[in-house]
Amino acid sequence: MKILVVAPSWVGDTVLAQPMFRLLHQRHANLSVDVLAPPFTLPLLARMPEVRRGIVARFGHGELKFGERQRLARELAAERYDQAIVLPNSLKSALIPLLAKIPLRTGFRGEMRYGLLNDLRRLDEQALPKMVERFATLALHRGEALPQPLPTPRLSVDPSNIEKILEKQILNKNQPIAVLCPGAEYGPAKRWPAEYFGTLGKALAAEGYAVWLVGSPKDAAIGDDILRASDSACVNLCGKTSLEDAIDLIGMAALVVTNDSGLMHVAAALDRPTLALYGSSSPAFTPPLSDKAKIVKIDIACSPCFKRECPLGHFNCMRELTPERIGAAVSLLSDRDRKPQNTPRPAPVDSATPP
Numbered sequence: 250m251k252i253l254v255v256a257p258s259w260v261g262d263t264v265l266a267q268p269m270f271r272l273l274h275q276r277h278a279n280l281s282v283d284v285l286a287p288p289f290t291l292p293l294l295a296r297m298p299e300v301r302r303g304i305v306a307r308f309g310h311g312e313l314k315f316g317e318r319q320r321l322a323r324e325l326a327a328e329r330y331d332q333a334i335v336l337p338n339s340l341k342s343a344l345i346p347l348l349a350k351i352p353l354r355t356g357f358r359g360e361m362r363y364g365l366l367n368d369l370r371r372l373d374e375q376a377l378p379k380m381v382e383r384f385a386t387l388a389l390h391r392g393e394a395l396p397q398p399l400p401t402p403r404l405s406v407d408p409s410n411i412e413k414i415l416e417k418q419i420l421n422k423n424q425p426i427a428v429l430c431p432g433a434e435y436g437p438a439k440r441w442p443a444e445y446f447g448t449l450g451k452a453l454a455a456e457g458y459a460v461w462l463v464g465s466p467k468d469a470a471i472g473d474d475i476l477r478a479s480d481s482a483c484v485n486l487c488g489k490t491s492l493e494d495a496i497d498l499i500g501m502a503a504l505v506v507t508n509d510s511g512l513m514h515v516a517a518a519l520d521r522p523t524l525a526l527y528g529s530s531s532p533a534f535t536p537p538l539s540d541k542a543k544i545v546k547i548d549i550a551c552s553p554c555f556k557r558e559c560p561l562g563h564f565n566c567m568r569e570l571t572p573e574r575i576g577a578a579v580s581l582l583s584d585r586d587r588k589p590q591n592t593p594r595p596a597p598v599d600s601a602t603p604p
Contacts, residue, residue, distance in 0.1 A: 250277045251328060253351060255306075255335040255342050256286035256294075259434070260492070260511025261535065263290045264402045264518050265381045266336060268538075270299035271400035272388040283328070285345065292492040293515075296404040313341060322348030334387050335366060355387055380535050401538050402518035406500035407493070414494050418486060420461070427458040428499050429483065430507035430516070431475060432468035436557025438529035439508050441567050441575075443471050447478020448572040449506065453579070454482035458504070462487050463495050463512065504579065509535065517542050522582050524575065528566035529554050545570065545578050 252273060256263055263286065274280050281301045284294050287308075294303035304325070308314050318341075326349045333346030338359030346354045347365050355368040362369065370391060377383045377395075385399055415422055431446050433439035450460045460479070462472045464487035472487035490498065496515055499505060505516040505523040509530045516523045517537035525537045527546040531553040536544060546552070552566040559566075 250280045251330045251332075252277075252280065252282050253304075253325065253328070253330045253333045253346065253349075254282060254284045255333065255337065255346065256284050256290065257336050258287050258290075260290055260293065261514040262336075262380065263293050264404070264511070264514035265535065265538070266384050267297050267299065267402040267404075267518070268381055268400040269334075269384045269388045270297060272385055272396070274299055275400075276388065283330075285325075289492065292496070293404070295493075296406075296496060298405065308341070315344075318344050319348055321345060325349040325351075336384055336387070338362075340365065357383070357387075378533060381538060402514065403520070404496060404500075404515065404518040406497050406519070410493060411497045411501065414490065414497060418484075418489065420484065421459055422501065424457060424459040425503040426501050427453045427460045427504040427506070428502040428516075428521075429460060429462050429475070430464060430499075430505065430510060430512040431462060431471045432464035432487070432512070433508040433510040434465075434467070435510075435530075438554070438556050438558050438564070438567075439510065440471070441508055441526050441528075441570065442564075443474035444478045445567075445570070445572045445575070446475045446506075447483075449575055449579075450475060450479040450483040452572070452576055453504075454479070460484065461498060461502075463490065463498055464488070504583065506575065506579070513537050524578055524582060526567070526570060526575070528552060528564075528570070529556055529559070531555070543578060543582050545575065 270282055273282060282299055283302050283304055284300050285304045285306050288305050291303040294300045322345045330351045332353040333351040335343050335356035338357055340360040340362055343362045343365035353368055354366045356366045357370050357372045377386060382395060386395055429446055429450055453460050460483040462475055462483050462485045466488035469488035472485035476483055476485045499516050499521060500519045502521045505521050507513040507516060507525060509527050513525050517539035520539050520541055523537055523542040525542055525544050532544045547569050549565055551561060
């Protein structure tokens with residue numbers, strides 16, 4: 250059995266697809282899963298044992314490039330896949346499975362996809378409120394109930410790469426490590442203020458943590474702002490590491506504080522103690538999938554708005570998540586994770602104020 254999965258274009262969504270890969274392997278013996286994905290998400294797929302190989306989709310967002318899609322489809326036709334599962338809802342994402350003559354092509358109704366997909370599903374958003382559930386149900390037969398609980402995302406780390414990063418970046422691993430992830434690709438409305446990260450970083454350093462800022466090149470300037478706000482108590486690694494490196498750095502953390510971002514889902518998949526900060530988005534749709542993650546948000550009338558920038562200009566959903574509140578949540582999370590492993594952990598608290 251060979252299945253081609255057309256993956257989403259976001260880091261976090263790619264992590265949320267892993268439970269579907271695991272379900273497919275549970276249902277099919279001797280299964281090979283290949284994933285067609287943007288080049289920047291391939292390092293994630295390399296850390297998922299369920300994926301045989303990642304295949305580069307060199308199409309920018311919104312680009313049709315029909316001739317290039319035809320060439321890639323001809324190459325993939327030689328693999329003789331039994332099924333394609335298309336996770337994005339666009340018309341373009343369904344073209345290659347059709348052109349590659351894959352006999353069973355599964356996905357949700359979307360952008361004019363009649364005829365492109367021949368196993369077309371209607372999405373019931375109320376029955377499947379979470380993205381991970383929507384992906385996972387495509388591993389099942391039409392109408393089949395999702396197993397509960399779903400498999401959780403789990404990424405592997407590379408110990409040899411860890412040593413290379415530590416040496417290259419001159420990092421000290423002899424202290425507990427706090428990783429702060431200040432970026433959010435979707436837009437500034439999902440980003441906790443840089444000065445707040447700086448205040449928190451300075452406080453964590455005073456408590457004996459080595460504080461590392463981890464993010465993409467787009468986050469480098471924010472990292473510099475945090476560095477200044479922390480009086481240089483942090484190490485700014487934003488833009489200085491690859492995604493593979495970021496996975497391994499986060500895997501070393503005793504604590505991760507992160508916006509709702511792709512790296513939040515990476516931290517959860519590495520089962521690190523994580524504080525996930527939500528403002529314009531909703532944990533009801535894309536929560537971190539780990540019992541070591543605590544969701545922190547405040548309830549105000551305009552949140553979640555799902556906008557890239559605050560439409561009202563006040564940004565209170567993040568501004569009112571003060572460093573003092575997050576510091577209290579850090580203490581609660583640290584106390585919880587210091588409990589013996591056989592002590593049941595309380596459920597994540599959906600509140601900015603610790604109980």
